[in-house]
Amino acid sequence: MNHLITTNHNDDGEIIVSGRELHEFLEVSTEYRKWFGRMTEYGFEENIDFVRVTQKSPTLGGLQNIVDHHLKLDMAKEIAMLQRTDKGKEARQYFLKLEKMWNSPEMVMKRALQYADRKVMDLKVRIEQDSPYTNFGKAVSNSEAAISIGEFCKVVHKENGVKIGRNKMFDWLRGEGYLILSGREKNNPKQKYIEQGWFISVPTIVKRTEGDVQSSTTLITGKGQVKLLELLQKEKTPASTEVSKK
Numbered sequence: 001m002n003h004l005i006t007t008n009h010n011d012d013g014e015i016i017v018s019g020r021e022l023h024e025f026l027e028v029s030t031e032y033r034k035w036f037g038r039m040t041e042y043g044f045e046e047n048i049d050f051v052r053v054t055q056k057s058p059t060l061g062g063l064q065n066i067v068d069h070h071l072k073l074d075m076a077k078e079i080a081m082l083q084r085t086d087k088g089k090e091a092r093q094y095f096l097k098l099e100k101m102w103n104s105p106e107m108v109m110k111r112a113l114q115y116a117d118r119k120v121m122d123l124k125v126r127i128e129q130d131s132p133y134t135n136f137g138k139a140v141s142n143s144e145a146a147i148s149i150g151e152f153c154k155v156v157h158k159e160n161g162v163k164i165g166r167n168k169m170f171d172w173l174r175g176e177g178y179l180i181l182s183g184r185e186k187n188n189p190k191q192k193y194i195e196q197g198w199f200i201s202v203p204t205i206v207k208r209t210e211g212d213v214q215s216s217t218t219l220i221t222g223k224g225q226v227k228l229l230e231l232l233q234k235e236k237t238p239a240s241t242e243v244s245k246k
Contacts, residue, residue, distance in 0.1 A: 004025065004090070004091065004094045005017060005018075005021055005022060005025050005091060005094065006018065006021055007073075007098065008070075010070070014072055014073070015072070015073040015098065015099070015102055016070040016071060016072060016073070017070070017071045017072075017073065017076040017095075018068055018069075018070065018071075019032070019036055019050065019068055019069035019070070019071055020032055020066075020068045020069075022071065022076055022079065022080070022091065023035055023036070025087065025091060026080070026083050026085070026087045026088055026091060027085075027087055028083070033067070036069060039079050039082070042078070042082065044075050049071065049072055049074070049075040050069045050070060050071045050072065050075055051069065051070050052067065052068075052069055053067075053068050053069065053070055054066070054067055054068075055068060073095055073098070073099055076091075076095055077092050077095045077096065077099075080092035080095065146199075146200050146219035146220055146221045146222070146224075147219060147220055147225070148217065148218075148219055148220075149166055149169050149170060149173070149218060149220065150166040152169070152220050152225060152228070153165060153166050153169050155225070156225075156229055156232065162229070162232050162233065164232070170187060172232075173228075174186075174187070176231075177190065178190060178193050178198070178199070178228075179218065187218055188201055188216055188218060189201055189218050193224070196223075197221055197223045197224065198220065198221060198223060198224030198227060198228070199218055199219065199220055199221065199224055200218075200219050200221060201216045201217070201218055201219075202216060202217045202219055203215075203216050
């Protein structure tokens with residue numbers, strides 16, 4: 001089938017036609033802007049029957065923005081019929097043949113396979129992007145064991161390549177508001193993060209000659225490890241770094 005007028009298809013699998021290319025094929029003497037404005041008076045609606053697009057076009061003075069419109073096939077057919085010229089009749093017959101071919105079982109199957117291929121590729125990209133988080137999540141999700149801050153530093157370095165020492169980790173956790181900043185309870189998790197299941201605080205007894213002293217040790221749960229790793233990975237981007245310094 002000869003391609004009289006170039007066609008494409010949108011994300012919904014519908015055939016679309018360039019308004020400017022249709023205007024040129026129909027050999028309309030009126031400039032495109034005025035002609036298309038008159039065509040819309042026949043009841044066509046923007047974002048339903050057509051969408052407005054802007055593209056760069058070279059001119060003597062440099063690049064200029066040129067307005068075009070992507071028309072759905074039904075609109076293109078009706079506009080061709082409205083011209084009442086031989087070129088209009090030729091365009092409409094071409095669109096009818098194109099529509100018949102587009103809706104044939106072979107073309108429907110082809111589009112379905114293309115759609116499935118795109119979905120598979122999107123899924124592969126998503127899996128690759130999420131793999132550090134996913135792999136770490138698998139490592140801790142099957143265990144209820146909570147680990148110390150120091151152990152967490154070792155795990156994220158070994159499993160995910162995030163290198164941060166124990167002291168810097170404490171600084172980061174305090175600075176981000178997950179641990180208490182100062183006072184007798186310094187380095188203890190804040191209550192809301194205990195309630196969210198990120199941390200637990202384990203009482204410990206410190207032996208001293210003047211008498212035993214009760215203290216507490218902050219441990220990170222499996223859920224907390226996954227959440228904190230996700231936040232640490234975001235810190236790698238410049239935008240996230242700026243936010244963390246606020």
